[in-house]
Each structure stands twice: as C-alpha cells, then as structure tokens.
Amino acid sequence: MSGPRPGGVEAPAAHARRRVPERLDVRPLDRFRSFKVKLGILVGVSVTVAALLTQVSIRAGIEPLLSLPLVVIAALVSTQLLARGMTSPLRQMTAAAQAMARGDYSGPVRATSRDEVGQLAEAFSVMAAELEQTDRTRRDLVANVSHELRTPVAGLRAQLENLVDGVTEPDPAALEVALTETERLSQLVDHLLDLSRLDAGVIHLDLEEVELTPFLHEVVDAAALAAGGRDVRWIVDVDPPDLSVAADAARLHQVIHNLLENAARHSPAGGRIHISASRTGEDDGVRIDVDDEGPGIAREDRDRVFERFQRGGAADSSGGTGLGLAIARWAVGLHGGTIEVLDDPRSTGAQEGRSSLIRVVIPDPGPVA
Ligand SMILES: Nc1ncnc2c1ncn2[C@@H]1O[C@H](COP(=O)(O)OP(=O)(O)OP(=O)(O)O)[C@@H](O)[C@H]1O
Ligand SMILES: [Mg+2]
Structure with a gap:
C-alpha cells in the first residue's frame, strides 16, 4: 500500500527524504494499535527464532561457542526487521522540536503506525501546525x-x-x-x-434578556451619529416586535454597530440599510440580518473579511482598520453564535457573486413554555 496508512502522519517532504525504496519499506507491526502488543510480538518472535536456530545447530553438531553468536545475530536481525518504524517518529519529533525552538516549523514527522507512538506523532504534527499558525499571526x-x-x-x-x-x-x-x-x-x-x-481570554459575558426593538434603534442612533452627515436611510424590522434574546448587550451592541458602520460606509447616497431580526427557522436562536445597497462583499472575500486587518477589494479611503468584523466574529463566538456573509439575490452586485447581507445568529432556546 502506498501513502500513509490510516492514523499515520506524513509531511510531503518526507517522501523526498526517504532513503529506503517504497517497495522495501515494509513495516510488519504497523497494523497493531498497541505498543505493548508490538513489544510482546517482538520478544516472542526473537525467542522463537533463537530457539529454532539453537535446535538446528545442535542437530547439525555445531559447537555452542560458534552457534551462540549466530543465534544472537539472527534474533537481532529479526527484531530489527520487525521493529522497523517503531521508534523513528520519536527521533523525528526530537529533531522537529529542536528545529521549532529555533523558529523552524518545517521539520517533517513521519509515522505510519497506529499505536501510541503514531498517535503522538499525529498530535505533534497538529501542534506544530498550530504553533506555526500562531507564530505567523503574531508576526x-x-x-x-x-x-x-x-x-x-x-x-x-x-x-x-x-x-x-x-x-x-x-x-x-x-x-x-x-x-x-x-x-x-x-x-x-x-x-x-x-x-x-x-x-x-479575560472577557466574561454578562447575559441579560435584550429586547431587540429598542436595542436595535439605539444602535442605529449611535451608528447614524458615527456616520456623520452620510445620506442613508435606516430600516429596522423586528418580528415579532417584542422579540428578545439572551445576550451581553454591550458586546451585541459592538457587533451590530460594526455592521451598521460598514453598511453606512459602503452605501450609495440615499441608500437603504435594512436591519431585520427574527427567530431562526429551527427556532433555536435569533438571527439579525444587516443589508445595504452598496457593492457588497465578493464571494472570494467572504471568509477573509473576518480576519484581522483584512479589507475587501472594495475598501474605501475613509480609513477603516480592517478589525471591525474580526472583533464582531469574536464577540458573536463568545455567545456561541455565528456571523457570515450570505448569498443575497437582491444585492446590487448579486450577478457577480457579491453580497451585502451579513447574518448574525445568537443561540437562544427561547422562553420556557
Ligand atoms: N457592508 C459592506 N459592503 C461592502 N464591503 C464590506 C461591507 N462590510 C465589510 N466590507 C468589507 O470588509 C472589510 C472588513 O471589514 P471590517 O469591518 O473588518 O474593517 P473596516 O470596516 O475596513 O475597518 P474597521 O471596521 O476596523 O474600522 C472592509 O474593509 C470592506 O472591504
Ligand atoms: Mg468596519
């Protein structure tokens, strides 16, 4: 079988570095999930080989002084063959950890076994990838x-x-x-x-029942003030009008304010900004949609705009920092909710796959009947 076996981990560069041809790279104990079982098999096989060879040499009348080294060598060779790949991931992990301490995360860890060492190598590779990502984000x-x-x-x-x-x-x-x-x-x-x-991670949520009609009007007032004299029309639509959600009002305000600020910034003169809230189709939460009549966000930017310092292709010159949506995603995440750009056939740029519709979903089981 070629390629990594189930549970195995292999960095692409490992193939290039492999010295043993694939055909000869046989690892007979890889299928066993326990290191102890492997050791047991190793001991069993080498003892059996030694016993059989001793028998044969006695029958052949070979001197024990001559046969003993041969028997030991045969037992060692069989152990070596069977144990192929059992400890190499440990050596690779040591080398990779030393390289990581120097800031080099590229060291491959190759493990084809499914035992504890294979699992450790797999966890090590995941950890190395995450550390690399964190390090890159920090820089x-x-x-x-x-x-x-x-x-x-x-x-x-x-x-x-x-x-x-x-x-x-x-x-x-x-x-x-x-x-x-x-x-x-x-x-x-x-x-x-x-x-x-x-x-x-020091922010704690201060959950309360937030009545959405007055809350959204409050955010609109604040966003209109921040938007200065920009000529936009705000439409708030809450269904049912007395809808409420269990959330941290300050954090939710920050999320919606960021969305409204973006909408105002990207709206054409006289454009409408629509904010609607209702319970989700599955009735397991509340969704708040913000939509504007601007050019929208391109399909290929839909994930990227939620990253720090990322601005879409339609970045304006009014000086956004590219942090608003990253903070919004984090605040929504604190509530266990989601925020995403959705397809919106009514968006101005819908034909080119652009959309201005951003949906926030805050989980909320609703009032207990
Ligand atoms: N309603 C929208 N219409 C079009 N593009 C948008 C809209 N909302 C966000 N974007 C795009 O997503 C990018 C990221 O938005 P985000 O709010 O994170 O940053 P920003 O508005 O540029 O800066 P900040 O919010 O930190 O002042 C924006 O630069 C813009 O390109
Ligand atoms: Mg913004």
Whole structure:
C-alpha cells in the first residue's frame, strides 16, 4: 500500500527524504494499535527464532561457542526487521522540536503506525501546525499594528507641522483634519485593546434578556451619529416586535454597530440599510440580518473579511482598520453564535457573486413554555 496508512502522519517532504525504496519499506507491526502488543510480538518472535536456530545447530553438531553468536545475530536481525518504524517518529519529533525552538516549523514527522507512538506523532504534527499558525499571526499582527499606527500618526504630524510652520492656517478645517486622524488613532487603540482582551481570554459575558426593538434603534442612533452627515436611510424590522434574546448587550451592541458602520460606509447616497431580526427557522436562536445597497462583499472575500486587518477589494479611503468584523466574529463566538456573509439575490452586485447581507445568529432556546 502506498501513502500513509490510516492514523499515520506524513509531511510531503518526507517522501523526498526517504532513503529506503517504497517497495522495501515494509513495516510488519504497523497494523497493531498497541505498543505493548508490538513489544510482546517482538520478544516472542526473537525467542522463537533463537530457539529454532539453537535446535538446528545442535542437530547439525555445531559447537555452542560458534552457534551462540549466530543465534544472537539472527534474533537481532529479526527484531530489527520487525521493529522497523517503531521508534523513528520519536527521533523525528526530537529533531522537529529542536528545529521549532529555533523558529523552524518545517521539520517533517513521519509515522505510519497506529499505536501510541503514531498517535503522538499525529498530535505533534497538529501542534506544530498550530504553533506555526500562531507564530505567523503574531508576526503579522505586530507588522500590521505598526503599519496601521504609522498612517494616522504620519498624517497628524504632517498637519501639525504645517500649522506650526504657518503653511496652513489654524482654522476649523485644518483642525478637523487633525481631529479625524486622532479619532482614527483612538479607534485603532480601542480595537487593539479589544483584541488583546480577546487573546487574554479575560472577557466574561454578562447575559441579560435584550429586547431587540429598542436595542436595535439605539444602535442605529449611535451608528447614524458615527456616520456623520452620510445620506442613508435606516430600516429596522423586528418580528415579532417584542422579540428578545439572551445576550451581553454591550458586546451585541459592538457587533451590530460594526455592521451598521460598514453598511453606512459602503452605501450609495440615499441608500437603504435594512436591519431585520427574527427567530431562526429551527427556532433555536435569533438571527439579525444587516443589508445595504452598496457593492457588497465578493464571494472570494467572504471568509477573509473576518480576519484581522483584512479589507475587501472594495475598501474605501475613509480609513477603516480592517478589525471591525474580526472583533464582531469574536464577540458573536463568545455567545456561541455565528456571523457570515450570505448569498443575497437582491444585492446590487448579486450577478457577480457579491453580497451585502451579513447574518448574525445568537443561540437562544427561547422562553420556557
Ligand atoms: N457592508 C459592506 N459592503 C461592502 N464591503 C464590506 C461591507 N462590510 C465589510 N466590507 C468589507 O470588509 C472589510 C472588513 O471589514 P471590517 O469591518 O473588518 O474593517 P473596516 O470596516 O475596513 O475597518 P474597521 O471596521 O476596523 O474600522 C472592509 O474593509 C470592506 O472591504
Ligand atoms: Mg468596519
């Protein structure tokens, strides 16, 4: 059989490094799931080989002094053949762990057996992949944060220099520019604080029964204020009107606010932003949909936009940090819920696979009858 056996783990590079041809790479004990059983078989086979050879040499009249080394060598060879691959994953894991300590996560761990060593190698490979991912995320985060902080700081500095040098008059318009950059900075810092709390896992949910009609109107008011004079129309539709959900109101506010802010930012002038809430089809939770009349999110970006610092192709120049949806996904996840971009045939860009419809589902068993 070629390729890894069930339960086996094999990095692609392992094939290239293999010194034994596939045809000769026989591992007779791989099928056994227990290391102890393998050891038992090894002992049994080598003792049997030794006993048989001793018998044969006695019958052939060979001197015990001559036959003993031969018997020992034969027992060792049979053990070696049977034990092929039993401990190599352990050696590979040692080498891979040493490489990981140096920041190199590429070391392959090849295990074809299904026993405890094979399972350990499999867990090791999963752990190595996760560590690599975490390490990459950390590096990206530091690089992105530095970059994101530099942009508003540079803008602010340039504006202040112009003011100090007398190039720009200190009129309200010039101060407005400085204020906008400062707001960007403080928004970024707020987001980063949220993310660091997220990573530290220190946020606890303060669950309460949130009545959605007044709640959504409140979020709309806050988002309309944040959207400044942007010309959009907000439509809130809660079915039934007294619908409520068990959630952390502050976190849910943050989620919906982020969605409304995005919707307002991407809406055309005079566009409608539709916010609707109802119980899910399966009646196991509450869904809140936010939809706008903007260009929407491309199908290939639907997962990516929920990652930190990721902006879709339609990123606007008004200065989003690319953190809003990542934080929203985390806050929804804290509730055990989901957030995703759904297909929406009514979306402006539906023909090209784009959609503006984002659905949040918060699990809620509903009022006990
Ligand atoms: N309603 C929408 N219509 C079109 N594109 C959207 C919409 N919502 C989000 N996006 C895309 O998803 C990207 C990620 O959104 P997210 O809210 O995470 O970041 P942001 O709005 O750019 O910045 P931030 O929310 O941190 O200020 C946006 O940059 C945008 O390209
Ligand atoms: Mg946003």
